[in-house]
Amino acid sequence: DTEVTQTPKHLVMGMTNKKSLKCEQHMGHRAMYWYKQKAKKPPELMFVYSYEKLSINESVPSRFSPECPNSSLLNLHLHALQPEDSALYLCASSQVGLAGGRRFTDTQYFGPGTRLTVL
Amino acid sequence: KNQVEQSPQSLIILEGKNCTLQCNYTVSPFSNLRWYKQDTGRGPVSLTIMTFSENTKSNGRYTATLDADTKQSSLHITASQLSDSASYICVVGRNTGGFKTIFGAGTRLFVKA
Numbered sequence: 001d002t003e004v005t006q007t008p009k010h011l012v013m014g015m016t017n018k019k020s021l022k023c024e025q026h027m028g029h030r031a032m033y034w035y036k037q038k039a040k041k042p043p044e045l046m047f048v049y050s051y052e053k054l055s056i057n058e059s060v061p062s063r064f065s066p067e068c069p070n071s072s073l074l075n076l077h078l079h080a081l082q083p084e085d086s087a088l089y090l091c092a093s094s095q096v097g098l099a100g101g102r103r104f105t106d107t108q109y110f111g112p113g114t115r116l117t118v119l
Numbered sequence: 120k121n122q123v124e125q126s127p128q129s130l131i132i133l134e135g136k137n138c139t140l141q142c143n144y145t146v147s148p149f150s151n152l153r154w155y156k157q158d159t160g161r162g163p164v165s166l167t168i169m170t171f172s173e174n175t176k177s178n179g180r181y182t183a184t185l186d187a188d189t190k191q192s193s194l195h196i197t198a199s200q201l202s203d204s205a206s207y208i209c210v211v212g213r214n215t216g217g218f219k220t221i222f223g224a225g226t227r228l229f230v231k232a
Contacts, residue, residue: 031218040227042224043163056219108165109165113161113162
């Protein structure tokens, strides 16, 4: 199974709403990622979890709150978003290994994304 | 500065024709280079991944090449199909033990009948 699933596929929310995006993988990957992608732009890294611990936070506003309940699940909690936060939110996962004393990550497998619209 | 530049920005070809997309990078230290295909509104799908010691890798009608000396890669698509219409993104990983990868801006390919 080389699939990363994301729910929901589409989400429309108001600026005062609280919602969550969910991501799941069963490939045994120990690194999971959240990306934000605007139209015609490459994905921008938001967060990385490694072995269920937050490893990278790319200075993302606190209205985005990630959570990694276990090695297969990754959530992104949304609260008080702005219209400019409307985008495609992508989850990805990858293997993590050690070679020559250095940690390396293998190919990232991406989910289909959640199309978020903030009104 | 760690950068990945792709060319052309967009490309239109006729169905059945071949095409080649380019990726130049200044990422250091280099770990690996990946090509992804992304359909509009969908997540990227991995096509190939190459490490420093590999200079070519194929996946069906897709063939990627890597010249680590000149820091250039290309993705060659043979006998294009309408379903090849998508964005193709070059992504370079750094050998620093971290998780960040450097994304190119992508090439948008349009295949016409």
